[in-house]
Amino acid sequence: MGGMPVNDMPWWRWRTNVRSALHMLSDPAFQRECWAAGVAGYGDVTDAVYRLVEDTWLDNWSAERYVGTIFRDAQEAALVDTAVLRVLRILHQVGADAPAGAYLEHPAWPEAVRAAREAHVMLATNDGDEPDEQPHSLDVLAIMLRAV
Numbered sequence: 001m002g003g004m005p006v007n008d009m010p011w012w013r014w015r016t017n018v019r020s021a022l023h024m025l026s027d028p029a030f031q032r033e034c035w036a037a038g039v040a041g042y043g044d045v046t047d048a049v050y051r052l053v054e055d056t057w058l059d060n061w062s063a064e065r066y067v068g069t070i071f072r073d074a075q076e077a078a079l080v081d082t083a084v085l086r087v088l089r090i091l092h093q094v095g096a097d098a099p100a101g102a103y104l105e106h107p108a109w110p111e112a113v114r115a116a117r118e119a120h121v122m123l124a125t126n127d128g129d130e131p132d133e134q135p136h137s138l139d140v141l142a143i144m145l146r147a148v
Contacts, residue, residue: 011069013145014055018070018080019123021052023135026117027089028104030135035100045103046096049082049087058084072126079119086112 009015021058024030024050031060034042053059056066063070063084071077094102103109124131136144 002122003009009072010071011066012086014066015070015123016144017051017054018056018058019069019120019127020136020141021048021076022080022083022116023050024048025083026113026120027119027135028113031104031113034135036104038085038100041139042135043138045098045100047138049091050095052087055080068130071123076119076122079100079115079122083112083115083119086115 024035024042025045030042031045033039033045056063056070058080062075063080065079067074071080086108089105090106090108094106121131
């Protein structure tokens with residue numbers, strides 16, 4: 001997210017959190033190498049879901065509500081809504097405190113990953129960033145959120 005303009009979206013910090021979550025949720029290699037392996041510094045699936053819905057309340061209403069503040073257009077919002085619904089459905093079935101493997105082995109996980117990938121690619125591309133970079137650690141994310 002190094003190329004993301006920090007001042008062209010009014011609620012860019014929220015966008016940064018949503019993008020971070022979608023990035024991690026959309027990358028199966030990252031999930032195996034970091035979450036399943038228990039690598040410190042990247043949180044877990046629940047942390048990513050929390051970043052996705054924490055400030056935005058996307059677990060309660062549509063991303064369409066944030067077009068012009070967090071999301072650039074209705075297409076971004078629609079892709080985010082799809083990803084949120086698929087991920088939350090699995091979270092509710094598996095439980096928030098489940099180990100990473102319980103999510104990654106869920107039969108609907110590949111579809112949730114695919115939806116997160118579609119949303120991540122669109123948001124990253126629209127921000128002028130490379131969508132295939134490795135996700136940033138939570139420490140790097142915290143530094144990015146302090147930037148002005």
